[in-house]
Amino acid sequence: MMWDQEIDALGLLCPLPVLKARKRLLAMAPGQVLRLVASDPASIIDVPHFCSQSGDTLIDSQQDGDARVFLIRKGQPKA
Numbered sequence: 001m002m003w004d005q006e007i008d009a010l011g012l013l014c015p016l017p018v019l020k021a022r023k024r025l026l027a028m029a030p031g032q033v034l035r036l037v038a039s040d041p042a043s044i045i046d047v048p049h050f051c052s053q054s055g056d057t058l059i060d061s062q063q064d065g066d067a068r069v070f071l072i073r074k075g076q077p078k079a
Contacts, residue, residue: 001060001071003035004028010067014042018050021072025056028074033059036070043068 007024009017017038025034036047044061047070051058055075062069 002033003071004032006035007037009036009038009040009043011039013040014046016040017043018046021047021070022050022054025054025072025074030074030076032074034072034074036072037064037067038070039067043070047072 005024005028007017007020009020012020017036017040021034021036028034038047040046047061048058050056051072057073057075059071059073061071
């Protein structure tokens with residue numbers, strides 16, 4: 001799948017991967033896709049939770065060696 005922007009959060013611990021994703025997603029247009037690469041073991045819990053709270057959509061999550069790769073689609077702004 002193609003993505004619009006990417007964050008390399010390898011080596012960063014909780015909550016930094018989610019905070020970086022949040023900041024980037026706020027600057028993106030609805031429907032765009034962010035690829036987040038994280039090595040923090042907590043990211044497998046933190047990223048889906050963040051998406052459910054933010055209104056963004058977790059499209060995919062896969063293990064890639066020591067990293068976890070997340071694809072997040074920017075949701076519509078909340079009114």
